[in-house]
Amino acid sequence: MNHKRTLLLFSTVLGIICVVASLYMQNLYLLRVSTLAVISAILAVAVNLLVGYTGQISLGHAGFFGIGAYTTALLTTELHWSVWFAFAAAFVVSAFAGLLLGLPTTKLKGHFLGIATMGFGIIVNVVLNNWTELTQGPMGIRNIPAPELFGISLQYENYYLSFAVASLLLILLLVYLVVNSAIGRAWKGIKRDEITAEVSGINVYGYKLLAFSASGGIAGIAGALYASFMTFVSPETFDLNQSITIVTTVVLGGAGTLAGPLIGTGILTLISELLRDFQELRLIIYGAVLVALIVFMPQGIYPFLKERIQKRLSPSKAAINQERRGIDERDIA
Amino acid sequence: MSELAQTIVNGLAVGTLYSLIALGLTLIYGVMNLSNFAQGEFAMIGGFAALYLVNHGVSYPVAVILSFGVAGIIGFIVHLLAYHPLRKSEHINMMLSSLGVSLFLVNLAQYLFSPNPQVVDSPLAGRNLEVFGIFISQQRILIVAVSLVLCGLTYMLLEYTRFGRAVRAASLDPDTATLYGIPTRRISFMTFVLGVALTGVAGALIAPVYNIYPYMGVSLTTKAFVVVVLGGMGNVVGAIVGGLIVGLIESLAGGYISSGFQDAIVFGVLFLVLVFRPQGILTKVQGEKV
Numbered sequence: 001m002n003h004k005r006t007l008l009l010f011s012t013v014l015g016i017i018c019v020v021a022s023l024y025m026q027n028l029y030l031l032r033v034s035t036l037a038v039i040s041a042i043l044a045v046a047v048n049l050l051v052g053y054t055g056q057i058s059l060g061h062a063g064f065f066g067i068g069a070y071t072t073a074l075l076t077t078e079l080h081w082s083v084w085f086a087f088a089a090a091f092v093v094s095a096f097a098g099l100l101l102g103l104p105t106t107k108l109k110g111h112f113l114g115i116a117t118m119g120f121g122i123i124v125n126v127v128l129n130n131w132t133e134l135t136q137g138p139m140g141i142r143n144i145p146a147p148e149l150f151g152i153s154l155q156y157e158n159y160y161l162s163f164a165v166a167s168l169l170l171i172l173l174l175v176y177l178v179v180n181s182a183i184g185r186a187w188k189g190i191k192r193d194e195i196t197a198e199v200s201g202i203n204v205y206g207y208k209l210l211a212f213s214a215s216g217g218i219a220g221i222a223g224a225l226y227a228s229f230m231t232f233v234s235p236e237t238f239d240l241n242q243s244i245t246i247v248t249t250v251v252l253g254g255a256g257t258l259a260g261p262l263i264g265t266g267i268l269t270l271i272s273e274l275l276r277d278f279q280e281l282r283l284i285i286y287g288a289v290l291v292a293l294i295v296f297m298p299q300g301i302y303p304f305l306k307e308r309i310q311k312r313l314s315p316s317k318a319a320i321n322q323e324r325r326g327i328d329e330r331d332i333a
Numbered sequence: 334m335s336e337l338a339q340t341i342v343n344g345l346a347v348g349t350l351y352s353l354i355a356l357g358l359t360l361i362y363g364v365m366n367l368s369n370f371a372q373g374e375f376a377m378i379g380g381f382a383a384l385y386l387v388n389h390g391v392s393y394p395v396a397v398i399l400s401f402g403v404a405g406i407i408g409f410i411v412h413l414l415a416y417h418p419l420r421k422s423e424h425i426n427m428m429l430s431s432l433g434v435s436l437f438l439v440n441l442a443q444y445l446f447s448p449n450p451q452v453v454d455s456p457l458a459g460r461n462l463e464v465f466g467i468f469i470s471q472q473r474i475l476i477v478a479v480s481l482v483l484c485g486l487t488y489m490l491l492e493y494t495r496f497g498r499a500v501r502a503a504s505l506d507p508d509t510a511t512l513y514g515i516p517t518r519r520i521s522f523m524t525f526v527l528g529v530a531l532t533g534v535a536g537a538l539i540a541p542v543y544n545i546y547p548y549m550g551v552s553l554t555t556k557a558f559v560v561v562v563l564g565g566m567g568n569v570v571g572a573i574v575g576g577l578i579v580g581l582i583e584s585l586a587g588g589y590i591s592s593g594f595q596d597a598i599v600f601g602v603l604f605l606v607l608v609f610r611p612q613g614i615l616t617k618v619q620g621e622k623v
Binding site: 114120248290299 | 566
């Protein structure tokens with residue numbers, strides 16, 4: 001337990017250093033890439049609630065991302081709401097969308113759930129593209145304002161990055177608290193075995209709905225952050241590819257771990273930036289790397305590395321952990 | 334009246350194609366328990382194979398037959414590198430691997446050919462047949478005929494041959510099938526190759542009617558999933574009937590409601606099916622084993 005507390009303290013300090021350091025970053029290109037990466041990380045954290053902790057798949061999170069972004073965009077440009085209220089509204093509306101999606105789909109499992117959520121994402125994208133009176137279709141919405149904090153406008157990239165990092169940390173902290181509470185235990189129970197969870201008195205339906213709305217709400221916050229950072233939204237950002245990228249990030253990084261989504265985002269951003277010089281070959285290599293990473297580290301990068309490091313530091317403890325996981329796997333099979 | 338008939342005929346013609354692609358998808362799902370998100374990409378491969386061959390002087394019918402082989406060979410390599418190593422890990426991993434494969438294949442096609450839509454010449458192009466005031470292009474008739482024949486052949490292969498029995502056994506219960514001496518790994522390879530090769534033919538068939546471009550597979554994959562869910566995952570007859578239904582819905586929605594919202598309507602129907610009959614319209618209800 002003491003070890004855990006040190007780790008928590010360490011990450012908090014590291015997080016605060018990141019927030020402060022962002023303020024002193026000057027390179028515009030780097031600022032932009034980092035801010036977008038932080039927003040992707042928030043999306044990954046949202047999907048991790050479903051995929052990692054509750055054992056539900058979602059291939060439609062770009063839908064929530066889009067709903068959050070468009071809610072912010074429309075409320076600030078059409079109705080001239082303050083950006084902060086628009087952010088709150090983005091959370092509420094996306095969380096409600098998550099609840100609505102959850103109502104019919106929480107009965108579904110595995111592949112079916114994947115396809116149903118994929119359908120949700122596609123429907124949102126089609127609506128954004130075609131409901132031109134509201135969303136202006138493929139033209140998108142321009143001139144979305146940036147929020148102001150303590151009298152400082154966040155339209156400058158370094159302030160915005162700092163704000164985004166702080167939001168990510170806050171969300172991570174909340175997720176950490178929830179996941180280690182009774183709610184988190186119920187979610188994990190559902191992930192391991194739904195029928196057993198039900199028999200143990202866990203309200204499976206209710207907890208799944210909660211996971212869907214929480215996850216949708218967080219993705220909505222990511223959307224709001226995206227909209228006011230880019231000052232422009234258009235439907236093409238919120239397509240199937242986006243949904244897929246988010247899930248890939250989570251599973252690559254390590255689903256069901258707090259650090260997994262962050263590491264996944266970091267590595268995928270790094271790979272895609274490193275490949276920028278290859279131009280046309282970039283996405284070909286990216287696809288191949290993706291397959292290779294999944295084939296060689298199916299459990300995710302973070303658990304893979306953790307295991308390696310543990311083995312080196314304390315072989316006996318690692319062996320016990322491995323043994324324990326072996327039992328878990330047999331149980332599930 | 335004739336407009337309605339025309340819409341229905343067009344819908345059914347597209348529907349047979351969806352049937353063919355969904356047939357491959359549902360076979361692969363049944364045996365490998367894989368939602369193959371790269372399925373549509375094999376239609377793209379078949380289309381580009383036909384394009385390449387026709388541009389190099391091969392006649393269109395031969396090109397269609399060869400596209401079966403090309404998609405099959407690429408399918409074998411994909412299975413070997415991206416799916417086979419993951420056969421024992423969680424299902425989501427294989428699914429993500431298929432997404433990586435899809436990304437890889439789309440961008441490879443974009444690199445090798447071009448991102449622009451291209452048309453394949455077919456001897457039947459531009460020729461129409463008029464029946465009771467309805468115009469049907471002869472290429473569409475070819476699509477329907479070849480798709481239906483292939484669906485029928487595949488059905489017979491599954492029902493009446495040793496290989497088919499092995500496939501059905503492996504999809505029912507792989508462990509028991511292995512105990513009975515069925516080489517499930519080989520069956521998995523063969524089913525995958527057959528499934529994507531059929532999809533490859535579908536791609537070669539649409540090449541003269543619609544354009545061929547690297548991203549064409551994405552929408553085909555999503556449609557095929559709707560079909561498979563509609564017909565029941567792993568249900569072969571369901572895939573064939575489901576394909577026709579989705580083709581019809583899409584064509585009617587596009588013609589009478591809104592072409593922009595076409596895809597949303599198709600997925601709306603999918604939602605209704607998932608909520609009210611998640612096992613598909615043709616499969617009997619089965620309880621979950623505890």
